[in-house]
Amino acid sequence: MADLYASITDDAINRAIAWLQTHVPYLFNYVAPAQVQAKDKNGNVIGFTERWLVCKQVTLAPDVPATPLINETDGDPEKGKPIPGTRGIPLYTRIDPLRFDKIPIPGVPCCLQITAAQFDFHPTDQIPTLPPQLNSPLAEQQFGVRLQASFGLACPPDWVVEMIIQSHLPLGQALGDRFNNVVMNADKLICFSLEVYVIGHLYVQEVQTQMPTSLRTYVPFRLENIRVAMDGLEIVDITPDGLESAAECYLSMAFRAWLLPLLTLQLGPILEKATGLVFTPILTAGLPHNPAVEDNELRVWLDITVE
């Protein structure tokens, strides 16, 4: 029998994601703001401000404290103190505007918002219908993910295009990098939404390594990494089919090469602060599936040494 068993339900994970969306919105909303001229009361341009354009409005939950942000500037005598005038946490994470190489236009304001994220552990219940391409329902030990994302791109108004044309040098001369730090002015985005479905399973990767026990002494040590493998990805309703397939190909590559390696859980010694004890877990051997995705739960059985 395993020393320790732990489980979490898919419903709990989905409720946690919904809670995080309203309490940590900057994790789900990525925006490249538009640049807008700031003018004084006489209409003279005095600088630039930013306009943060999004497709879906973002609000903070009312229980998020509206406390000032704390200064963390090294060497600043005000470090550790509240920054006057600030309140609460930001709504968006900044991303770079879209730029098109060889096309001399300013950066294009855009946004990517993850508006829904749901997990479903076998058997299927949180995501009632998977796309037919993913062989619904979920197979044993499989999990499913449904992501809904909104994308927005600014389309420059005619006056901005005219301004760009007027700013070009006569033909034959290099345009240089005049738009490198400039972002287009815009007051709205062209938005569209996509739904992405992913199915996958967990597997254990064992890595033989060495653990130092003193300055020059090492002992063999088996590291266990719990990793995520993707079994399928489907973007819903992109036409034509070739565009959908291409998008799925590159998104799948991005998941496999970048995102999934980040979702690796390495089992190693854990300090439990309350007791000061160090727990070193290893996956219990001899079980048909460990970790397991079953009965709407993610489950793991561990053998633990306590020091």
Next chain:
Amino acid sequence: MPDVEITLTQDKFNDVLSKVLAKVTIKPIHFQTPGSDESGIPIMSESTPDVTITQRLHLTMPWFGLDAKIHILGSDEVEFKDDNTFSVTNLKISWDSLFLHIGLDIPTISFGGFCAFRIPKEVPVIGGKCALPVPEVQLFTATPDISIPFDLTPIPIISEISGLFRLVIKPDKDDENNPAWGIYVHPFAVNVNVIDLHDTLNQLPGLLDAAIAAVLLQLTAVFPADFLLDVFLNFLGVPTLEGLVLDLLGINNDVKNWLMNALKVSIGIDNLIMQAIFAAVLDSTALYQVPNPYPVIDAKTVSSDSFGGYGGLAPTKPFRMPSIGLPTEQPDAVFQDQLFVLTFDFAF
């Protein structure tokens, strides 16, 4: 179905519990028997509506004191009960130090106030006067008057300790003062039975002889002159000082038996250990803490340019992005089918 469930086997629970108990700080045990001035045999009592006067006969008494430090090593066995309590049997303790103080407490007496040598009357001028006055002094005012520590630290004391505990969950704070749910073990019965002294090297008689010799030396030093000691012994009606000490302390040839009796009866060591362990475990740290909120993102320093959509003014300096945790409701801990089962829900 709870959001999160964690179970631990009985054996692993015992492993964790033993290690937690081993970290418990038990306050030093200090005890001493009352002195002769405080106790005594009541021989007469008179009462009025306002006051009761009791006359006591104060006798020279053996006096015992105990100074000890113990810590818990762990237990062999934990057994979960159906009523969400668990029993611990064979809880082992280690004696970091154990000093039994043996001594005598002699009732405070007034001694002296007489003339040891009076000049014969026939001597002119100074005849009849006292040539060697013995001033009146209060003797044996301390409690005890003589004592010597008897180091029992090298002698293993064999004890059987068991206890009944229950789990208590309450709002708590972790080391960094963050809120959490603390899971504590509270004793509601501890039973201690000191059953034997394991004197494999037969050290006891030697240790006792040395202690008695030291008591005798201290007692002798009280008297400024040898003849006064003889006067005192006559006063008490005993022939020798050694006889007085051995008799008063009740020491016989079976040193181990005498010592066990001193520890268990005169001092009540079982009770002292029980109280010390009970109090220490009651005050100890949590067995486990469920953080509330449950941390998912640590606080970190970020650049103000990396974010937007600020509620108030946009900061122009690096600031601390607060940590993020998922609020948890009070966990539930039960014993079920020889498993410790901890469950909790998120508070949303």
